[in-house]
Amino acid sequence: MASHKVFVVIAFAAIIFPALASAAKYIVGDETGWTNGFNYTTWASGKEFHVGDELVFNYPAGKHNVFKVNGTQFKNCEIPPLNEALTSGKDVIPLAKPGKKWYICGVAKHCAEGGQKLVINVLPGVGAPAPSPSWPAPPTSGSAKGTLASGLMAAALVAIAMVAVL
Numbered sequence: 001m002a003s004h005k006v007f008v009v010i011a012f013a014a015i016i017f018p019a020l021a022s023a024a025k026y027i028v029g030d031e032t033g034w035t036n037g038f039n040y041t042t043w044a045s046g047k048e049f050h051v052g053d054e055l056v057f058n059y060p061a062g063k064h065n066v067f068k069v070n071g072t073q074f075k076n077c078e079i080p081p082l083n084e085a086l087t088s089g090k091d092v093i094p095l096a097k098p099g100k101k102w103y104i105c106g107v108a109k110h111c112a113e114g115g116q117k118l119v120i121n122v123l124p125g126v127g128a129p130a131p132s133p134s135w136p137a138p139p140t141s142g143s144a145k146g147t148l149a150s151g152l153m154a155a156a157l158v159a160i161a162m163v164a165v166l
């Protein structure tokens with residue numbers, strides 16, 4: 001029955017590895033998207049952004065745009081040269097490095113008066129999951145992604161243990 005055991009292990013590995021490796025994709029503003037009069041500070045609070053995750057800015061192309069700026073430009077709503085703007089209306093920004101990241105809209109006074117500005121803090125990648133002694137507590141705190149990964153890992157360990165017993 002060796003081939004059967006190998007199959008089970010491979011099947012679980014196929015489930016686990018993509019789940020651990022997959023990056024989170026954050027739709028900025030969720031269903032509201034990237035627009036005026038939305039509090040992106042509130043939106044970002046409580047979220048954990050990691051290297052490898054992606055931000056997606058959704059908006060009607062032409063109505064808004066996205067500039068990656070520095071802290072001073074963010075504070076003062078200084079608009080960089082237009083050729084630095086992302087304008088597709090579905091702009092995907094991979095979070096490549098840890099640290100603070102600032103984004104503003106450069107159309108009219110959307111940043112200064114419409115509050116169309118987002119600052120996030122990007123944490124290092126989640127390659128080595130931290131031990132979670134509270135598992136399997138309900139996922140009221142901590143990221144759902146981590147809980148999912150822990151759950152899959154536990155399921156895999158159970159499966160491997162079962163296979164070993166057979």
Ligand SMILES: [Cu+2]
Nearest residue numbers: 064105107110
């Ligand atoms: Cu705008």
